Amino acid sequence: GTAHLVVDPDFRIGAVDPRLFGTFVEHMGRCVYTGIHEPDHPTADRHGFRGDVAGLVRELGPTVVRYPGGNFVSGYRWEDGVGPVADRPRRLDLAWRSIEPNTVGVNEFLGWARGLDLEPMMAVNLGTRGIDAARDLVEYCNHPGGTALSDLRIAHGVKEPHGVRLWCLGNELDGPWQIGHKTADEYGRLALETAKAMRQVDPSIELVACGSSNSRMPTFGCWEATVLGHTFDEVDYISLHAYYEEVGGDRASFLASAADMDAFIDAVVATADHVAARRRSRRRLRLSFDEWNVWYYSRFPGERHLEWAHAPRLIEDTYSVTDAVVVGSLLISLLRHADRVGVACQAQLVNVIAPIRTEPGGAAWRQTTFYPFAQAARHARGTALRTEVRGPRLETAKYGGVTAVDAVTTHDEDTGELTLLAVNRDQNAPRRLEAALRGFPAAYRVVEHTVLADPDPDAVNTADHPDRVVPRRVTGAGITGATLHAELPALSWNVLRLA
Ligand code: AHR
Numbered sequence: 001g002t003a004h005l006v007v008d009p010d011f012r013i014g015a016v017d018p019r020l021f022g023t024f025v026e027h028m029g030r031c032v033y034t035g036i037h038e039p040d041h042p043t044a045d046r047h048g049f050r051g052d053v054a055g056l057v058r059e060l061g062p063t064v065v066r067y068p069g070g071n072f073v074s075g076y077r078w079e080d081g082v083g084p085v086a087d088r089p090r091r092l093d094l095a096w097r098s099i100e101p102n103t104v105g106v107n108e109f110l111g112w113a114r115g116l117d118l119e120p121m122m123a124v125n126l127g128t129r130g131i132d133a134a135r136d137l138v139e140y141c142n143h144p145g146g147t148a149l150s151d152l153r154i155a156h157g158v159k160e161p162h163g164v165r166l167w168c169l170g171n172e173l174d175g176p177w178q179i180g181h182k183t184a185d186e187y188g189r190l191a192l193e194t195a196k197a198m199r200q201v202d203p204s205i206e207l208v209a210c211g212s213s214n215s216r217m218p219t220f221g222c223w224e225a226t227v228l229g230h231t232f233d234e235v236d237y238i239s240l241h242a243y244y245e246e247v248g249g250d251r252a253s254f255l256a257s258a259a260d261m262d263a264f265i266d267a268v269v270a271t272a273d274h275v276a277a278r279r280r281s282r283r284r285l286r287l288s289f290d291e292w293n294v295w296y297y298s299r300f301p302g303e304r305h306l307e308w309a310h311a312p313r314l315i316e317d318t319y320s321v322t323d324a325v326v327v328g329s330l331l332i333s334l335l336r337h338a339d340r341v342g343v344a345c346q347a348q349l350v351n352v353i354a355p356i357r358t359e360p361g362g363a364a365w366r367q368t369t370f371y372p373f374a375q376a377a378r379h380a381r382g383t384a385l386r387t388e389v390r391g392p393r394l395e396t397a398k399y400g401g402v403t404a405v406d407a408v409t410t411h412d413e414d415t416g417e418l419t420l421l422a423v424n425r426d427q428n429a430p431r432r433l434e435a436a437l438r439g440f441p442a443a444y445r446v447v448e449h450t451v452l453a454d455p456d457p458d459a460v461n462t463a464d465h466p467d468r469v470v471p472r473r474v475t476g477a478g479i480t481g482a483t484l485h486a487e488l489p490a491l492s493w494n495v496l497r498l499a
Pocket of ligand 1: 028172
């Protein structure tokens with residue numbers, strides 16, 4: 001069967017916010033230490049950051065980077081990570097049972113991010129701490145000078161303010177595992193008062209309230225309604241987190257994970273709009289999907305009961321071709337909600353459930369999931385267009401019937417370029433795609449069609465075989481009349497660029 005869709009510039013979803021292609025660096029496992037930062041590595045710069053990793057981050061092309069957690073932030077004292085490195089304390093990080101030497105802190109991290117043109121998204125600790133620590137951190141980072149904390153930053157060698165605009169009001173405070181776990185009312189009140197104080201320090205900042213840790217939480221829905229009941233007027237975003245994995249060999253459902261992401265986003269939009277209705281507000285709150293990815297919980301059962309260690313190997317998931325197709329489909333889901341999702345961060349950047357892997361003192365390489373992210377971040381710009389797919393369907397145990405092909409198109413109005421991102425979730429059959437191009441002033445041609453697929457759906461990239469799985473340019477796609485046609489191999493991620 002053929003998958004049919006219509007691409008029309010009038011079917012606008014919304015402008016794609018570049019912040020949709022964010023990433024996440026947590027002080028967890030080897031994301032920071034021996035991930036982005038390793039002073040003894042042969043490629044390290046004078047600040048101790050790995051040059052090989054920096055190169056891959058540039059190629060990956062994220063726009064935003066969330067930091068420093070994650071569960072880590074709920075026990076973090078940011079003051080431990082500033083000033084002379086030799087004087088910084090070694091602490092127990094309770095979230096990941098790790099020893100935190102604080103070699104990397106706010107200034108090192110923000111300097112690294114600036115060097116790579118990444119916009120920082122800082123999280124404050126609303127687990128063990130509150131208003132004071134949060135407003136102090138904003139003052140330390142963003143106030144120009146002439147106050148105790150801004151002058152302290154200057155004394156620490158950072159003359160210009162960091163100008164951090166985007167801030168998370170804590171992390172996953174609905175989760176019983178979180179240090180300082182709270183009820184929705186407790187969190188909502190604290191988030192509101194913290195938001196007000198932080199904004200009094202710097203009115204230009206944007207704030208993200210914590211939504212649920214995932215949509216299976218027993219408090220999901222109520223948590224968002226209560227938290228936004230308190231914070232609606234003071235925040236710019238509500239957060240969502242979701243991780244997907246194949247369970248019990250049910251690959252068909254795993255491949256349809258975007259159906260869950262779509263429903264999750266729609267539910268949070270409905271809840272935010274319900275709060276708006278109660279307040280007679282026309283404001284449409286935006287969403288920050290600030291943790292999303294494939295994560296095989298089942299492969300790493302005992303992570304929370306480890307021996308104390310510095311930079312242990314935590315959840316260093318190795319991703320397959322199948323995982324890359326799922327990551328691609330999750331990117332399609334995010335783009336399909338470009339009207340409401342304004343920020344999204346794939347979790348995490350290096351080693352910890354990450355597109356980039358490293359060995360201490362050794363190589364850095366791209367996982368299979370690196371490619372869909374890099375291609376979408378580079379090409380899916382402009383306006384997201386609604387592309388409803390009509391065609392063959394697949395039955396899944398978890399989500400019922402879904403289309404075999406899922407797709408979204410972006411239209412860059414400046415260059416005229418169209419990018420069609422598509423997955424074929426059928427594990428057994430290639431699918432023909434036919435897209436009617438309607439309402440465009442000029443004719444298009446196919447610039448390139450790249451495919452990530454493999455005869456072995458479990459194929460992975462490793463340190464020894466880093467290029468086992470890469471996207472390949474294929475021929476055959478074309479435009480006849482005003483219809484784009486292409487062949488999407490079984491279980492594949494596809495990028496079709498038209499100009
Ligand atoms: O990204 C890994 C962890 O997943 C984060 O620390 C936490 O916020 C989430 O549960």
